[in-house]
Amino acid sequence: MGEPGKASVAPAKVGVIGTGFIGTGLFYSLDRTPDLHYQLGLTRRDPQTVGSVDPERLTDSIARLIDECDVIVECSGDTVYATPLIRQALTAGIPVVTMNSELQVTSGSFLQQFGYLTEGEGDxxxxxxxxxxxxxxxxxxxxxxxxxxxxxxxxxxxxxxxxxxxxxxxxxxxxxxxxxxxxxxxxxxxxxxxxxxxxxxxxxxxxxxxxxxxxxxxxxxxxxxxxxxxxxxxxxxxxxxxxxxxxxxxxxxxxxxxxxxxxxxxxxxxxxxxxxxxxxxxxxxxLCHFELAKTIRAVVDGDEPLLNNSAHPRYGVSAVAKRDLAAGHVITRGIGGFDLRGEGVAIADDTDHVPIALLTGARLRRSISAGETLRFDDVDLPENEAVEAWLSTLKAVSTSSPEMVAGTPVL
Incomplete structure (x- = not known):
């Protein structure tokens, strides 16, 4: 029972994109928060194989997640996968908390124009x-x-x-x-x-x-x-x-x-x-998922975003080859692979760098030596909304900084 004289308030319904380490940890955490309820999780896996989350509280439908939840937490760790999902949620008026700084630095500046997007406390x-x-x-x-x-x-x-x-x-x-x-x-x-x-x-x-x-x-x-x-x-x-x-x-x-x-x-x-x-x-x-509830509550209470990548970022994360790579090589994984590592760069100094989060599945047009930074002319990128988001961000930054326009890549 609630306190005498106080009306009970229904817990906020939280949707979660991702069922990995952070997503399942958040499921456990929200089990002990009376004001926040793990409503539904979006997964790319068979719900019966996730194990740590009740299968009936999992879905493969972003439409259902948006329809049933008050706030969404994105913790998939996959920029390309998550970018269109977050855009759909924001367009529908659902605020989004991310535990995905890779997405923030690649797509976040583009996505925030559609609604409330914040990085979560804990990362x-x-x-x-x-x-x-x-x-x-x-x-x-x-x-x-x-x-x-x-x-x-x-x-x-x-x-x-x-x-x-x-x-x-x-x-x-x-x-x-x-x-x-x-x-x-x-x-x-x-x-x-x-x-x-x-x-x-x-x-x-x-x-x-x-x-x-x-x-x-x-x-x-x-x-x-x-x-x-x-x-x-x-x-x-x-x-x-x-x-x-x-x-x-x-x-x-x-x-x-x-x-x-x-x-x-x-x-x-x-x-x-x-x-x-x-x-x-x-x-x-x-403490990552242990602390996420603080940000979720702040969103529900109407607080300003804790942190995002800003509408006009000054810095990006380029991709540097860890080893010699031959022409025609397909990069299996951008972030967290054995071909590339990321380095922070000033966008104005290097508008043609390819953000490392975009390079999963990219094919090299020419051979790359260890230590080289990849440029847009060096690769064929898969078509996806994350690439479009980055190019849109570059265009917005170029408009505010005319000296950058000449170097902005066009695919």
Whole structure:
């Protein structure tokens, strides 16, 4: 029974696109939230084979999902698959929360014109945005929006990744994209676009130096940002074996900020934040589906989007060959494969780069050497709405930045 004098409110009906690690975890989480109900999940699999979700609460119909749900969470991890589905939902007036930064950085700027689209708290970009909200509310000025990376190998082998996928209980594609750096580049590009920050000149710098301690590394990034005169989106590689007395970072997010009011410095020293001028705020976890309910509730309550890729993004994620690739080669998988890795780039500097999320199923028109960035002239791309979304975004960005028009690809 509800509290005396209070009318009971029906729980919001949540639809979920995806039945992988995040989607099934969200099913369990929503089982314990009286104000949110897992109404229906959209899957490409036979519902009887999913196992962790009741088959009667699964469907292969996006129309049914839209018709029965108040809000939709997209966590398929597949940009090409999800782009048209999200467009349909937004066009029908259903707000969408994503746990798919790859989609945000490729299709998100195009999709948000159709309705309410936000990244969810729990994945690093959403967690950084949530931490920013708190830091700014206290009067601080962020100078670094940071992600923590525990390991980086730009060219992992398939046997290595199969081993770690089995140990971690996640997919081969996920563990590969985490290891080769693609995921962190995608995430920090979304953060830069969505929070009005910049990448360091020449791209993300976090993978070039391993710092002995977490705070030492965070402040080093702040000094780079200060010298460049920017608010910087980047990541931190810290030692797994720090010297005695040094701190090893947790797999979360952080912000380095300054305090414009000099009168507050004694108080901040008293509160053990140090001498300044840089103050490090750490959120030592990001719990993905466990935290999604916070964003879903914010959507239901009518709050502004937590984070999206912005209508006019400044950065994208290019595809760099991990190995020599022959003409005619078909790329089995863009993100999370063994042909390519992603790197954040300024769109104005490289309008002809192909976003890595678009390259699954692409055929090479010419041979590509290891280390080369793929251009639109290098590949035949499958026709899909995600490609159209990116080209539409480029056109919108070119219109606002005339110097980019000459380099915009036309397929």
């Amino acid at each position: 690093q970009p959403g967690s950084i945005a949530a931490l920013r909200r708190d830091v700014v509310a206290m009067g601080f000025s962020p100078i670094v929006y940071g992600n923590v990376k525990g390991f980086l190998n730009p060219t992992p082998t398939q046997p290595e990744m199969e081993k770690w996928a089995a140990l971690q209980g996640i997919s081969l594609g996920q563990v590969t994209s985490f290891t080769d750096g693609t995921k962190v580049h995608v995430e920090q590009v979304v953060v830069a676009n969505g929070l009005g920050a910049s990448l360091a000149p020449g791209g993300l710098v976090g993978g070039h130096t391993v710092y002995d301690g977490f705070k030492e590394g965070a402040i080093a990034l702040a000094e780079i940002a200060d010298r460049a005169g920017i608010v910087m989106s980047d990541f931190l590689m810290a030692s797994n074996n720090p010297s005695p007395g040094r701190d090893r970072p947790a797999p979360g997010v952080f912000i380095v900020a300054t305090m414009p009011d000099e009168r507050q410095r004694p108080s901040l020293k008293y509160y053990k934040l140090g001498e300044g001028p840089y103050y490090v705020f750490e959120r030592p976890y990001h």
